[in-house]
Amino acid sequence: MITAVAVTTAVGLAVSGAAKPGGGIDFFQSGHWVFNSVLGTVFHIDGASRNIDAQLGLAADPGSRVVQGETGGYVVGGNRIIEFGKSDLAVGKVTAPAARERPVALEVAGGPYLVYRQAGQIVRLGDEHTSIAAGGSLGEPVTTSAGSVWVHHQGTNSICELARDADRLDCPANAPSGHTGGLTTVADRPVFIDTSTDTVHPIEEDGLGEGTALGVDAPPNARFASTDVGGRIAVLDGAGKRMHLVDTTPAKASPVTVNLPDGDYADVASSGQTVVLLDRAKNHVLTYDRDGKPRQNTPLPPGEPRLSKGEDSRVYVDSADGGHVLVVDNDGAVHPVQVTGSEHPAPSAPPPAGPPPAAGPPPAAPPAQEQQQQAPPPAQTKPPPPPPQPKPSTPAPKPASPPGAPPGVKATAGNAAITVNWGAASPNGGAVSNYHIAWTSSAGSGEKTVGGGVRSTTLSGLTNGSTYVVTVTAENSAGRGPGAGSAGVTPKSPRTITVSRGEEESYGDGCSVPDCAKMHVVATGFDPNTEYDFNPFSTAENYSNPGSGQTTDSDGSVTFEAFHFGQVGESVWVIADGVESNHFTWPPG
Template sequence: MYRFFYARGVTRMGFPWRFVTRLVRARDPLRRGRLPLVLLIGTCLVAVTAAMSGAATTPPGLRFAQVGHWVANPSLGMIFHVNGAARTVDAQAAITGMESESQVVQGDTSGYVVGRSRIIEFGKSNLSVEQTLTPPTGERPVAIEAKGGPYLVYREAGSVVRLGDTPATIPAGRLLGQPVTTPDGTLWLHRTDSNVLCHLAPKADRVSCPATAPRGHPGALTVVDKQAVFVDTETDTMSPVADDGLGRPTRIGVDLPPTAQVADADVSGRVAILDPAARRIHLVDATGLGTDRAAAAPVSVSLPDGTYSAPTASRSSVVLLDLRHNTVLTYDGAGRQQQVTAMPPETGEPRLTRGEDERVYVEGAEGRHVLVVDHDGGIGVVPVTGSTPPTPSPTLVAPPTEPSRGPEQPPTASRQPPGEPDRATAPTEQRPPAAGSRTGAPNQPTPARKPLPASPPGMPPGLKATANGANLVVTWSAAAANGATVSGYQVAWTPTSGSGGGSATRPGSARSMTITGLTRGTAYRITVSAQNSAGRGTPATAQATVPPPPRSVTVSRGRATTYQDLCDAPDCAFMRVVMTGFRPNTNYSIKPHSDEWPNYNPGATLRTDAKGNLTFQDFPFDDVGQHVWVTVDGLESNHFLWRAG
């Protein structure tokens, strides 16, 4: 490889000024010979630390599971956040344009009100509408909250809409069975017409189908521990699903009908399978799945007379919904009944949802009540109509959209029109109405009731994270105490991709914090949760990006040099170039210029370091009185006046 070197000067014999052109061998930037490259590594922070005592490093890949559940009440035009641990409503917001039968699903930083013709995204930290998406079809989807999601599975159309940080609409094949997710956020799908088993990994843009069940065999997917499993109701077996196909089958030990319905996850190593015609539930052993060990005998439980929906699993309970009698039943992994609770009457069919907090939430069809099934099978009723009429304004206003019926078409977004209100009613704590109270009788005395025990605080409202140079300033408002003084706030931050992050505890009186030591150009997810004597409450979540440093390139005089007979010291010296704020580990073409000879040297291509910086000395020059400068990636440096050496 060769480089032309141009210089202006006078020959030793006294000839007039002229150009002298030489063909010289180009120099490897890492092996400069007489023109070495000097790299100056700028000082920078490597470890992410907090600005106050009590800060801790967050393990790589740490992500906080979403707690609680959002529910829509279309008749009120309201959405409510149900704190599953406290069994209370700790936030609410009004939304204009909410469709009937809407459901709400949440991701790390946003929630989504899902209707048949529009999906309204709102920020969880400020409860303001961010955009409206158009779903691929008018079908009512299966909504799943999981790492990498949330997901909307349109089973008839065969499309998956992934919301959150990497939104996409992904074809998955028509006629899908009930989807499930493994703890790593992988969505598993069963194409019921072909028995092909597929999965969609977090951030993947297409499904992969590693296994096929025997053609014509009915069955369903479930999850045992961290493993996707196919339950074959034809052969009465369970087989783990791996990247190279179905694993070794394990006999279930009970004859299942083709209509059997399978729970989405195991409970204490047993998978719940409902025989709807026989009104029996079978708890089959899955602890030896994929091994030579024979499964333990199944536990079969006769159910009361009724019509049951597919079973759902909480952390340690099987949850059943009797649609005929509108009751919720829970059983432990050994088949012992834990609780039976009636669903308050509403028009329509209730809906069961397994939250990321491993609780099951049973929503009334009108969104006026939620039954919370806790980890131990206990059931609590949470009214979500509010104890007082909702404030009519301000409201979250969803921009109108037109439905799109194309199952292969990605969701399209429209932003909030300027001038429309974008703030929700302030988050308020909701309490169930006192026993015996009636709407419309404000003067009627209510019986005294025992004070409620303290519960974890509500979600801190108004969370904001704002970039200030290389730092993030986090602010929030006071969380609802829920019967015990808020003793502190836990603030945590982690990059949306990659490792790093940290956490810190602030006192209960704190309303802000500055996070320092962050990486420029990186997006961070920030969570703030309140703590009291009853525990830690639902975290508020926000996202912000630390802006990259401004790019700059500076030229000055470097060390003196002599380059053959073209450039002689002391007037001859290298140009010293300092570049900061560029893309890390990237090759850039640097081109030198001067007043009289703008193209005197073809330049060099060099690589920035891991911080996007580069310092080097090159491009010998000796023409006193001229200005020199460099250009790189469209940026021009200062013009440096060359003086005698």
């Protein structure tokens, strides 16, 4: 059992202008930590500036990777997990890994998490690590900005959620038995891609939603970026050396297929508006925009690189020894960072006091006469005042990075309108100045901008009957962050029923013209091409009528005449599917 870690160096450079009590360093939830196994040092890279702003020397397993949570970092190796504080760069406890395999590391609100796919274990790292057993091998996990982890159980085909702070899995859906596929998120909501039927399904509270055709042939071993690329799903066919970009919004643009250069493609990620691919054969990182146009092709040193997505939505690619990192921004720009840090010496303790003089015979006292004749000591002069000490410099504030995704985006449909609500996005070092609310549907698309203090808005002038997907994006001085989307909602006209007097007509012995006539009924806003039961009521004593079944047209409307009535001065009304009409006072003929 490992009980101690040798700390060789601890140097912390300011990464924000605000210090915690006691002189600790305040870290934003952004950037990337990497372990340089040659130097034996953990480094923090600021994602926005690409500067190294903190480092900590420690002895960790070669090839370890580092993940960060809100207050701590975790150096995850094959034999041990070493915890350190982000505010004080102090090494904490050391624990054994849950399984002997390289886990998938996830940096997300409430985490970080380690997913041991083969062992079927999910570990939430923190003050006390929490291990959740999934009961079998798992597919690639995905996360949402709310802090949920979603996994696909490959043995049972169950699709399960580990909610933030939960200690057990909830499995609301199952893929069809024998089908293959995987998970991704679209507009911050999980979906399942069925590669047996080449369809994509939203995951709903009571199972898989209705499938939408991908429009491409996805092989059983296809890999998917864990988040969408500007509204498109990135499907990597490594064996076929091609990538598909599939639009699943209501606009449903045609899929884009990219034929890749010869190579070994196994990893794919999204930085928001850009696809990031890792070619292990050449150790190159390739980036493409959402339309499949190539952006950059950047080499890495030899070895087995690692690709990961940070909580700041950037993609980071570490070289095998941690000496080089590629930072991929939301717009696809690739920035190489040489991970060497600063050559600061370790702080040393004050020197100890010198040893006392060695014991020996006391010096002989001078003769009394000599003592009396001894000259007085020379007058002492005051030493010059020390030069003024320079005032300690205030660390430069950390450059802002784009805000996080707004949490809790909810869209509520109305009459030709949608009301959108959302929570405050993480500012990431720069106050949120604007929120951009974009909507797409088969009837068109658009965007609206509101101030940084606004949490709700109404989109008007929309088309009833068309399904809209709404995406909210925050902006600060560093630019726009990743968007978070709503479920699809469909504005409708309000359901109304109006009753008036119709055509005069006698009916039986008790209802004669001119007072007897049919009720004229107009219903609007109902589901199209659907049959409803319309039932009449009246204040007249002993009135009863079995009602009539009527089918709406393609606009959800129906107009008909039925229900003879002739009792002047009494009120009549009609109810269908819980909607009650106006109360109409019957006039004389």
